[in-house]
Each structure stands twice: as structure tokens, then as C-alpha cells.
Amino acid sequence: MASLPGFANPDETVEINDPSDDKVRKKGSKKGGGFQSMGLSYNVLKGITKRGYQQPTPIQRKTIPLVLEGRDVVAMARTGSGKTACFLIPMFEKLKMRSAKAGARALILSPTRELALQTLKFIKELGRFVGLKSSVILGGDSMDDQFSAIHGNPDVIVATPGRFLHVCIEMELKLSSIEYVVLDEADRLYEMGLGEQLTEIVARLPDARQTVLFSATLPKVLVEFAKAGLNDPVLLRLDVESKIPEELQLWYVTVRPEERVAALLVLLKSHIDSEQQTVVFAATRHHVEYLHMILDRVGLSNTYIYSNLDPSARKINAAKFSTGKVKVLVVTDVAARGIDIPQLDNVINYNFPAKSKLFVHRVGRCARAGRSGTAYSLVTPDEYPYLLDLHLFLGRPLTIATKIWSEASVGRIPQALLEEQHGALLSLHETNADLVSMRTVTENAYKQYVRSRPAASSDSNRRIKELPFLTCGIHPIFRENEEYAEEERENLLDKMKNYRPQGTIFEICGKNKSQEYQVMKQKRSFHKDKINTFHDTLEQKENEAKLLTNKSELTLPKSSSEDIDDAFDKVILPKKRKFEDLYKKNKRQKSRDDNFIPYLPADRHTEEGLAVNNFQNEASKVQLDLTCDSEEGMRRSTQMKKWDRKKKKMVTVQDKRVGKIRTESGVWIPATYKGNRYAQWKEKSKIAQAEESDNEEIATPNVKLRTEANTHWARHNKKLKLKQRKPELKTTDEIMKARKIAEKKRNKQKKRGKKGKRNK
Structure with missing residues (x-):
């Protein structure tokens, strides 16, 4: 082994x-x-x-x-x-x-x-x-x-x-x-x-x-x-395979980017109980401030935390939420790790995380220590591949609500609820100019966030086109509210979305003898075989989906251990899977050639989810430059110039050692770590003098201190002494006066010297 x-x-x-x-x-x-x-x-x-x-x-x-x-x-x-x-x-x-x-x-x-x-x-x-x-x-x-x-x-x-x-x-x-x-x-x-x-x-x-x-x-x-x-x-x-607790329910809601805020308000106002505590995770601090402003104007008590916030404000806001004074906390990923909120019931991913590991830590804030919890995720079309990557990492199936009330984890919000909240948001932005400016800031921040966001896997980007996200039905969590169960309206909307006319606009609106009609007819007859095969594959996929749904509805009663013992004399059970089995090589690989290297490792989804450093970023630093013949020269050539997006040219970059100091262990750290702040603090707090005085007191414990009398004449003499004491700093007038007096003394001494010579 x-x-x-x-x-x-x-x-x-x-x-x-x-x-x-x-x-x-x-x-x-x-x-x-x-x-x-x-x-x-x-x-x-x-x-x-x-x-x-x-x-x-x-x-x-x-x-x-x-x-x-x-x-x-x-x-x-x-x-x-x-x-x-x-x-x-x-x-x-x-x-x-x-x-x-x-x-x-x-x-x-x-x-x-x-x-x-x-x-x-x-x-x-x-x-x-x-x-x-x-x-x-x-x-x-x-x-x-x-x-x-x-x-x-x-x-x-x-x-x-x-x-x-x-x-x-x-x-x-x-x-x-x-x-x-x-x-x-x-x-x-x-x-x-x-x-x-x-x-x-x-x-x-x-x-x-x-x-x-x-x-x-x-x-x-x-x-x-x-x-x-x-x-x-x-x-x-421990619990390596089950990365998320069983008590945690995962729900994914598909939304359009412009309706993301409205979907959040639907969840907070219409679905989640107002007495439950909820944490909302956003991408940037600008999103946090924007959502905080909106929730305040809507009437939902909330607070917020992000990394650049003042430390005392972060402490106060976290205390507000943990003590239950507010029920909604809007945060960035600064609160995604390790924070323990005992009574947390719900987590909402306003922006879907790009890393699977980050999703696990976000939703892990609830359903802790045996308690139940729910995690809602708002997913836009550009985030669908990350959803697939997440389920590959978790090893769970992804079920999409293709029918209106089918049991699934992915669905959408009823349009009536979205339109109601979206209309209220539009009226809010019309009356508040600061909300409009903040919305512009969040849009620009999201563009920068998308640039720095790691890309999803190519397999997920390819497979996302085959999944029926466009025909996604209403999420099962909204079926409990009977007032929103508008089956006929939703059926009609689905039919309108899925309606595809038999001909193009040239064939429908044009005349039979027109040139456009004849051209499209010839084109259709030329590609007739491809069109038929496409429709056949669509029908085949629909039939397979129906068979899968029929199989899932059929549930057979489970057999008990007593029934198995009665039917079989000998039962061979597999050994308990141990954690070292995770590192055993596959038996099929052992029979292959020793020089065989698989294209993809078996645990690639887990490693991609848990990776700290990306291989592409690490490999880009280790590049071969034929113009240099030493490692030092190669290092300098990569550090000398760098592409600047704003200037659209290569710019020189300073050496990384500039402004840094080397520690005893050989690590280069910023020079700001070593200042004179500790010596200044010691001088200000008189720690060194206090230590010296303590040592003197220990050495000479019987020394008597001289004290002054506290009488009227003693205080009067003290004031006279202070007046007679010469100040250390002199004014310009005092300096000029002292110079004149010194000059007079020198002149007198000269005159006396001349008189003495005459008398001789």
C-alpha cells in the first residue's frame, strides 16, 4: 500500500x-x-x-x-x-x-x-x-x-x-x-x-x-x-467525501443579471422567515455597500462587513448580527472562513463563487454542529459553468426543474414576484440619485471582478450548452405559496418561449414568387437532411428525459437485514473503505504499461477545487529565454519589463528587492516591518526608565528622599527661584541686547588699555 x-x-x-x-x-x-x-x-x-x-x-x-x-x-x-x-x-x-x-x-x-x-x-x-x-x-x-x-x-x-x-x-x-x-x-x-x-x-x-x-x-x-x-x-x-453536511439544503435560482437584486428581495421578503438570520455573500465591497443601501430603503434591518472597513466598525457590525439585533448580514468573502454564528439559518450567494472550495466555506457558515440550514445561490448565465464545476467537485447530480413542479435543485422564481420587486427597485432609483451612482460603481466593479475571476473548466463550458437551462421551470421552493401557483400563465409563457415557426421571416412575410422566398426554399431543400437529423436528435433527448423522470418516480420498498439473512446463507460484504484507499492506484492502471501517463488524473476535480496555486500561473514564471545564459539573467529579464494595459506598451519594473529587507531565515519582507516604532514607544512610555528605577530601588532600599516644606514662605521662595532661573531659549531682542552689552564691555576694556599705555 x-x-x-x-x-x-x-x-x-x-x-x-x-x-x-x-x-x-x-x-x-x-x-x-x-x-x-x-x-x-x-x-x-x-x-x-x-x-x-x-x-x-x-x-x-x-x-x-x-x-x-x-x-x-x-x-x-x-x-x-x-x-x-x-x-x-x-x-x-x-x-x-x-x-x-x-x-x-x-x-x-x-x-x-x-x-x-x-x-x-x-x-x-x-x-x-x-x-x-x-x-x-x-x-x-x-x-x-x-x-x-x-x-x-x-x-x-x-x-x-x-x-x-x-x-x-x-x-x-x-x-x-x-x-x-x-x-x-x-x-x-x-x-x-x-x-x-x-x-x-x-x-x-x-x-x-x-x-x-x-x-x-x-x-x-x-x-x-x-x-x-x-x-x-x-x-x-474525517468526513472527506461528504464535503457538505447532510442537514444543509442547496437550492440554485437562475436569474438574469439585471434581475439579481430583485431576486434577492424576493428571497428575503417573500420566502425566508423574517425571524431567521441570513448572511448574503457579494463579490466586492461596492456590491456590499449597494445592497446595504437598498435593504435600508426597503425596510429590512441589516448590517455589513468587508475587509477595508474600519476595524472598530467591523467589530460593532459583527456584534449586531451575532446578538440578533439585525437579521441580515451582507459580507464579502472575508466572513467565508471560520466564523461561527450559532443561530445562522440561511446563506445567500448573491454572486456565485468561482472556486468550489470557496462555495463550501461560504455555505458552511450554517448547518453547523448538527443544526439544519439552507443555502440559496443566484446563478446568472455566465455562472452556469461554475455551477457544473461545483457539482463535479461535490460528486452530486445536478437536477434542473424542466417541468413547473418537478423536484429539482435548480429552478427560477415566478415572474410575477420578480416584476413586483423589480418595479419597486426602479421607482427607488428614480427618487434616489445616490443609488443610481452606486449602481454604476457596482457595474464597473463587477467588470473588474470578472477580469480577475478564474475561468471555469472547458468541459463545463462545453456541457452547459446541452443542459436545459433556458427551459428551466419554477423552483420547487415556491410551490408552497398557492397564490403564486399560476400554472396556466407559466404554461403559456413557456410555450411562447419554446415556439419556433416553421419558416423564416422571408418565407412567412414574403410572396411565393418573390426572390427571397425562392432563395430560402432552395436553401432549405439543400440542407433538408441536416434539419431532419437535428429534429430526430431533439426528439431522442426528450424521450430519454421522459424515461429518466419515469424511472425516478418508481420507488421500490427496501429489503431488511432479516429478509437478506433468510434468503442467503452466506453474504460477502466489501471491506470498510479506509482513507488510504483514496491514494491507491487503480487496478486497471496496474495492468498497463509502466510508461503510460493518463491524460487526466482520476481526482482532477477534487485537486482543481482544492488547489491554492494555479499550474498555468506557476508555469508562466518558469519560462525559457534564449537571450540569457544564466539563471540570474533569466530572472532579471522577466522582471525588467512588463506589459502595461493602460499605456499599451512594455514598461520597466523595479527590482522586487527594492524597499525590502532580508530576515535571518533568508526571506525578503517589506522594509516597513522594521521601523523605530518600538524604541519610540519605549521612550514615550518610559519603560526603560521604569526598569532602571526598579533596579535602583532594589539595590538601595534605605535611601531617604529629600522633601520641601509646604509653607507660605517656602512656596514664595520657590517662585522667586523659578523667576531667577534663566530660560533655555532666548528671543531675538534678548540676543541683540546681550550682543550690545558684550560690545560695550569690549570697548571699555580697549579704552582702559589705551589709558594705561599713555600713563607709562
């Missing part, structure tokens, strides 16, 4: 549910294998029970014992499975209690500030009885406060990599006291371009540390990082 490279003994983590295992029975004998059976201390267990945790999730049951043993762990589990508690509970058990002199002993790195603040909240709730001191270091906050927080020797540091590295370089931190390191949402850290920062932070950490890496997906970049930066890691892969 071929093992996964970079990980030690994956057999330990593969067999997830094995009731016949005696060891599992012995360990789980106390209260059914809960947290009590993990050997945790009293204070940690007390915090867990007060938080409301009763039974550990599968990822917690497998991860916590491994981390407590001191192993480096790479855990990959479905989003919403309780990964945060997996690294916090062992951290509390390892650190035990507060240590003011040791310095920071645990480091948790998160991709976004919201996720870091959420982790800090979990630390305070779960570890309230442990007494550990924790601090957070985030971009956008005051660096002076962060310097003072690190001087307070916290036990746990929760940080985002960019700001934490900035603080480390400013303060020249060695991080030698760190024992426990956690990379939360590690794949997102690499996707955000924080690979250099992570490399530099890991280089500053001690070799004897324990590293725990958590991620919802496992791209190849993380496998390479685990091989290089982790010590004999153990891989945990």
Missing part, C-alpha cells in the same frame, strides 16, 4: 468508527466516551461543561488524545465540525496555569481578524477556570497597545500573521518560550499570500515546539509544509 508522503503511520488515524476495538471500549468506559474519559484536569473539564459541551464531535474525539500525547497533527475535517475546541482543550491541559515570568507559551495564527477575535472569545469561555492570560495582535489596531500587551507576558497569543511578524521584527522577539503552535484555517493563510510571513514566523520558533495544523481542505501546499515544518506529523481526514 502506498502511504501518503510526509505523514507518519496514517493507520492510526484512518479507522474512525470501529466498535469491535477493545482499546476504544476501555477508554470510553467512563460516561460513554465523553470528555471525562480523556484524562483532562478538573478546571479544564469545568470550563467545558460550563460552555455547554456534552459529547465530543468525531474530530474532537480523535484529535484531542493525539495532541495530548505531544504529536504534531494535521487535521482535515468538514467546516462546522468543532475544530476550534480541538486545539484549545489540549492547550489548556498543557499550559495548566498562569506563568508570568516564562513569556508567551502558545501561539495561534488565524487568517482574518474576525476569526482571531472569535478564537479569543472561545479561550475566555472555555478556559475561564484555568486562569491563563491571553492577548490578541491584529492588523489595524494600535501597535503601542500591542507592545504593552506583549510586555505583560501573556500565556497565549492569538494573531494574524502579517501584524504579528511586524511586531516580532520591531521588538526583535526570538519566541524561544513558545511550546504550542496552531495554524487555524491553514489553506486560507496560503491563499491570502501569507506564505513568506509564515516561513519567517516558523523560523523564529524553537525546534522543540508542538505544531497543530487545522484546515477544511488539504491542498498539496500544506502537505509540503507539513513535510518541512512538522516533526513526524499524524494526518487526520
Whole structure:
């Protein structure tokens, strides 16, 4: 069996549910294998029970014992499975209690500030009885406060990599006291371009540390990082095949681009309960502001979050939504990863994501920890290929509502509902000039977004033409409302859409003896065979679709295990599929020639969905230039000039090292990381003087301080002394006066010298 490279003994983590295992029975004998059976201390267990945790999730049951043993762990589990508690509970058990002199002993790195603040909240709730001191270091906050927080020797540091590295370089931190390191949402850290920062932070950490890496997906970049930066890691892969929980319902609504806002209002006002919490994901921050303005004018209470928003405003808006003061939150993808909203019921994809992995993280905000949820996606014609790519990645069938009330996941909104909301929107834009200007901004932003959006696969673009999206029926979620069930109207509209006349406009409107009529008749007779074959293929496809629908309606009763035992003496069952079977080679490939290379790998859809770096982008950098004969020359030639779209010509590009400094680990980082801010803070806060004065007090504890009397004459003498004291700075008049006095003195001395000579 071929093992996964970079990980030690994956057999330990593969067999997830094995009731016949005696060891599992012995360990789980106390209260059914809960947290009590993990050997945790009293204070940690007390915090867990007060938080409301009763039974550990599968990822917690497998991860916590491994981390407590001191192993480096790479855990990959479905989003919403309780990964945060997996690294916090062992951290509390390892650190035990507060240590003011040791310095920071645990480091948790998160991709976004919201996720870091959420982790800090979990630390305070779960570890309230442990007494550990924790601090957070985030971009956008005051660096002076962060310097003072690190001087307070916290036990746990929760940080985002960019700001934490900035603080480390400013303060020249060695991080030698760190024992426990956690990379939360590690794949997102690499996707955000924080690979250099992570490399530099890991280089500053001690070799004897324990590293725990958590991620919802496992791209190849993380496998390479685990091989290089982790010590004999153990891989945990739980719920890999079911990327989306079963409790989550996926509905796709086809809309035209100009009716996208109206479709969103239909969902929020007519379909979704006003008491339910909903998160709306948009493509850019301009879309977020535009939707926020519209929802405010329509009367729906909402708030919004995007990356460029002020940090304090982001915190306030997130608190509004989490506490239930508003029911709708409009966000960009900044909230797509790791944010835990316990009572979230619905997710709406206003713009369909281009990456399948991003869709999984978006919809993973709801249906967490066993709760049910619904994910709605508005899909325009240019986004149909991405929908196909998503279902290839998920391994699910895509069902389109071809009839009016057929059971399917893809459908459209009744036209009456869309027209009602679209008309209200048009009247809103007529009376509000700021909405019109904001709509123009969003249109321009969407054009830029489409340019930077990765292209869908060529197979999906080809297959999308064969699917009946144009004849899509009304979505089944709208059939519950009887007032909108206008079957006759929808039937008539469908007939009008699907109507194709027998002849062209030249044949219908022209006369029989006209030249146009004769030409079209000759053309039709010339292509008669192709026209007949086309109609035959259309009829064949319709018949196949009918057969498929008839098969799906036929449901046979399932047989029970007792019936099978009565009918068969011997039953041969397949072995439980283990996760290492995912990496076994296909048996058919083994019989082939060793030199055979398949055109497409078997897991290409999964790898494309989980990929962090695109192969085309990486390959474009490694190009062969025949004008240079060295690697340095090739590198310079690619960096010297670059095509500028605005100027329409090649422009010179500065060297990437300009404005950068090289760290101890050899990584080039911006020179702004190393400033004089820490020294200025020390001088301003008098930290160095306070330390010197503390040392002097310790050395001479019996020194008496001289004090002045607080009488009337003492205060009077003090004022006289202050008046007599010469100021350090002089005015121009004082300087001129002093010069004149000095000149007079010199003249007097000269006159005295002359008189003395005469007397002699």
C-alpha cells in the first residue's frame, strides 16, 4: 500500500468508527466516551461543561488524545465540525496555569481578524477556570497597545500573521518560550499570500515546539509544509467525501443579471422567515455597500462587513448580527472562513463563487454542529459553468426543474414576484440619485471582478450548452405559496418561449414568387437532411428525459437485514473503505504499461477545487529565454519589463528587492516591518526608565528622599527661584541686547588699555 508522503503511520488515524476495538471500549468506559474519559484536569473539564459541551464531535474525539500525547497533527475535517475546541482543550491541559515570568507559551495564527477575535472569545469561555492570560495582535489596531500587551507576558497569543511578524521584527522577539503552535484555517493563510510571513514566523520558533495544523481542505501546499515544518506529523481526514453536511439544503435560482437584486428581495421578503438570520455573500465591497443601501430603503434591518472597513466598525457590525439585533448580514468573502454564528439559518450567494472550495466555506457558515440550514445561490448565465464545476467537485447530480413542479435543485422564481420587486427597485432609483451612482460603481466593479475571476473548466463550458437551462421551470421552493401557483400563465409563457415557426421571416412575410422566398426554399431543400437529423436528435433527448423522470418516480420498498439473512446463507460484504484507499492506484492502471501517463488524473476535480496555486500561473514564471545564459539573467529579464494595459506598451519594473529587507531565515519582507516604532514607544512610555528605577530601588532600599516644606514662605521662595532661573531659549531682542552689552564691555576694556599705555 502506498502511504501518503510526509505523514507518519496514517493507520492510526484512518479507522474512525470501529466498535469491535477493545482499546476504544476501555477508554470510553467512563460516561460513554465523553470528555471525562480523556484524562483532562478538573478546571479544564469545568470550563467545558460550563460552555455547554456534552459529547465530543468525531474530530474532537480523535484529535484531542493525539495532541495530548505531544504529536504534531494535521487535521482535515468538514467546516462546522468543532475544530476550534480541538486545539484549545489540549492547550489548556498543557499550559495548566498562569506563568508570568516564562513569556508567551502558545501561539495561534488565524487568517482574518474576525476569526482571531472569535478564537479569543472561545479561550475566555472555555478556559475561564484555568486562569491563563491571553492577548490578541491584529492588523489595524494600535501597535503601542500591542507592545504593552506583549510586555505583560501573556500565556497565549492569538494573531494574524502579517501584524504579528511586524511586531516580532520591531521588538526583535526570538519566541524561544513558545511550546504550542496552531495554524487555524491553514489553506486560507496560503491563499491570502501569507506564505513568506509564515516561513519567517516558523523560523523564529524553537525546534522543540508542538505544531497543530487545522484546515477544511488539504491542498498539496500544506502537505509540503507539513513535510518541512512538522516533526513526524499524524494526518487526520474525517468526513472527506461528504464535503457538505447532510442537514444543509442547496437550492440554485437562475436569474438574469439585471434581475439579481430583485431576486434577492424576493428571497428575503417573500420566502425566508423574517425571524431567521441570513448572511448574503457579494463579490466586492461596492456590491456590499449597494445592497446595504437598498435593504435600508426597503425596510429590512441589516448590517455589513468587508475587509477595508474600519476595524472598530467591523467589530460593532459583527456584534449586531451575532446578538440578533439585525437579521441580515451582507459580507464579502472575508466572513467565508471560520466564523461561527450559532443561530445562522440561511446563506445567500448573491454572486456565485468561482472556486468550489470557496462555495463550501461560504455555505458552511450554517448547518453547523448538527443544526439544519439552507443555502440559496443566484446563478446568472455566465455562472452556469461554475455551477457544473461545483457539482463535479461535490460528486452530486445536478437536477434542473424542466417541468413547473418537478423536484429539482435548480429552478427560477415566478415572474410575477420578480416584476413586483423589480418595479419597486426602479421607482427607488428614480427618487434616489445616490443609488443610481452606486449602481454604476457596482457595474464597473463587477467588470473588474470578472477580469480577475478564474475561468471555469472547458468541459463545463462545453456541457452547459446541452443542459436545459433556458427551459428551466419554477423552483420547487415556491410551490408552497398557492397564490403564486399560476400554472396556466407559466404554461403559456413557456410555450411562447419554446415556439419556433416553421419558416423564416422571408418565407412567412414574403410572396411565393418573390426572390427571397425562392432563395430560402432552395436553401432549405439543400440542407433538408441536416434539419431532419437535428429534429430526430431533439426528439431522442426528450424521450430519454421522459424515461429518466419515469424511472425516478418508481420507488421500490427496501429489503431488511432479516429478509437478506433468510434468503442467503452466506453474504460477502466489501471491506470498510479506509482513507488510504483514496491514494491507491487503480487496478486497471496496474495492468498497463509502466510508461503510460493518463491524460487526466482520476481526482482532477477534487485537486482543481482544492488547489491554492494555479499550474498555468506557476508555469508562466518558469519560462525559457534564449537571450540569457544564466539563471540570474533569466530572472532579471522577466522582471525588467512588463506589459502595461493602460499605456499599451512594455514598461520597466523595479527590482522586487527594492524597499525590502532580508530576515535571518533568508526571506525578503517589506522594509516597513522594521521601523523605530518600538524604541519610540519605549521612550514615550518610559519603560526603560521604569526598569532602571526598579533596579535602583532594589539595590538601595534605605535611601531617604529629600522633601520641601509646604509653607507660605517656602512656596514664595520657590517662585522667586523659578523667576531667577534663566530660560533655555532666548528671543531675538534678548540676543541683540546681550550682543550690545558684550560690545560695550569690549570697548571699555580697549579704552582702559589705551589709558594705561599713555600713563607709562
